[in-house]
Amino acid sequence: MSGEMSAIGSFILALLLAGYLGQQFLPPPKPKVVGLDLGTTFCSVGVFQAGTGEVEVLGDAEGRKSIPSVVSFTATGIHVGHDVQDLIDSNPQNTIYDAKRFIGKVFEPDVLIAESARYPFQVMNNNGSAEFLITTNQTYTVTPEFIGSQLLLKMRKMAEEQLGVPIHKAVISVPAEFDEMQRNYTIRAANMAGLDILRVINEPTAAAMAYGLHKVDVSNVLVVDLGGGTLDVSLLNKQGGMFLTRAMAGNNKLGGQDFSQRLFQHATERVRQQYGVTPSLKEDIHRLRQAVEEAKLNLTVASSTQLRVPLRLLTQGPRGPQETPIIFQEPISRERFEELNADLFQKILTPIKTVLEEGHLSKEDVDEVVLVGGSTRIPRIRRLIAEYFGKEPNTSVDPDLAVVTGVAIQAGIMGGSWPLQVSALEIPNHHLRKRNFS
The missing domain is CATH 3.90.640.10 (ATPase, substrate binding domain, subdomain 4)
Structure with missing residues (x-):
């Protein structure tokens, strides 16, 4: 009996040694699962590199780490991201942006009219769902999820060109406020781009993972996400390795x-x-x-x-x-x-105060304040937040890439990449509603 146990032990030791030597001397496998940040203003794609444990945010041929969330339709085809820059002013009625604001939402007619009044393109009401009217050499409508699919397809192709392997699986982030329908329509957009979504993760949780907060001893995390078009503030409570979103507030008409x-x-x-x-x-x-x-x-x-x-x-x-x-x-x-x-900068404090009040916390109870979104680079905004909390916010991660970094870590977990990471689990809070100020 002892001889059998010894043989089994030797076999296990040999397997571990082979695994170690393989990690040291064999090239690491290419990532097969990507992390996607389908942002309102910009999109990014990242991967977790097996072996090194590093996240790489993938760029396009010019090395740009994100693409504008803009799709333009002309008589010659569909143009996506940076290719649209010269069409925004010359082809405004057929250039769609901010589609994420509309995806999977059901609108009252007057609400949709008010929401669409700020855009140069025409938004149509299809039984409460938004669609965009396109007029090139013919007239037709496209859905918000179709716009999302074109952005996701662009990022999928970027990843395939950079990695040299076909990509069919992904993890994707969504705002914490997204309901089940909005999440499902986001998944549908990814499916239209030929992607199988293994997991949907909330953007604030992804940002917390990027800052490594899923692996350290913190309880209350405030995420300030200020991008090009929206402000989202989320109060997360960490319970073990799980994150609960305690309160959300923001301003969907405030940004860079x-x-x-x-x-x-x-x-x-x-x-x-x-x-x-x-x-x-x-x-x-x-x-x-x-x-x-x-x-x-x-x-x-x-x-x-x-x-x-x-x-x-x-x-x-x-x-x-x-x-x-x-x-x-x-x-x-x-x-x-x-x-x-x-006056616009001062508006940032309103949802911060609201989430603390609704989360029944004082500002001294917040362990970490993390910044997400390119507009949080603005020195006055960082100073404003630091003055309010009496301490500097955590700026150790590129705010433009915080969400995609966290999603890429989760993608590595779903793909079983080595070295293994601690996953951040989310506790659903079905009674939570986001307070909007505008």
């Missing part, structure tokens, strides 16, 4: 686009003051918006920047309107940018 718009309005007013007219040509507006967006990004790392934009202003000449080429130049300081957006 609004901060850029304030700067754009300031720039157009300065053009008017200097030249007597405001930019009206589509090309001028497009150039100015691009310059403003770049200036906003520069001001996250510099105290001042310079707007310099070639414009062709429509001025009144002796024979009527004529195009006058000019070079618009204007210095922009971080202080001026903060003044232009002071």
Whole structure:
């Protein structure tokens, strides 16, 4: 009997030794499960690399780690992500963005009319569901999940090109507020892109995983997610290895686009003051918006920047309107940018206070404040949050890539990648409702 036990022990030891040597000297297997962040403004795809235990956010051919969540329809085809940039102003009625706001939702007619009034494209009501009217060489409608499928297909192809293997399985993130129908329609979008979704994970939980909070001793985590178009604040309570979302609040009409718009309005007013007219040509507006967006990004790392934009202003000449080429130049300081957006920045604190109140916690009870979304790079916003809590928020992870990083970790877990990670489980909170401020 002892001889049999010894043989079994030797066999197990040999297996472990073979596994160890394989990890050390054989190339690690290619990831077969990807993590997907289908964001309102930007999308990303990441993988967990077996062997190293590192997350890699995959880029496109130009090395860009995310793609704009925009799809444009023309007579020649469907254009996705960065390929749409030049079509936003020239083809606005057929260029769809913010589709995530509509996916899987049933609207009252007046609510859908009010929601769609802010967009240049036409939103149709199909028995309470939103559809987008497209007019190219023919007229037809597309659904929000079809828009999502085109974005997911783009990311799937990016992953296949980077990894050199076919991809058919994924983990995907959704806002914590998404109900069962919204989650199912998100899965349907992925299925349309040829992807089998192994798990759906809440974005705040994914962000907490990216910061490694599923492996450390914390109880209360506040996630501030401020992207291009929305603000979401979630209060998570960690119980063992499980996360419970205790409270949610936000503002679905507050984000980086609004901060850029304030700067754009300031720039157009300065053009008017200097030249007597405001930019009206589509090309001028497009150039100015691009310059403003770049200036906003520069001001996250510099105290001042310079707007310099070639414009062709429509001025009144002796024979009527004529195009006058000019070079618009204007210095922009971080202080001026903060003044232009002071009231918008203050609005960020409203949902933070709400989730603490509804979660029955004081701000001193929050163990970690983590930042998600590119707009949390803005120094004034970080300072505002730090002043409110009396401590610095956790900024150890790239806020643009926090969610996709967490989803990629979960994808590695679902794919059984080595080294094994601790999974973050979510406790459903079916009675939770998100408070929206706008």
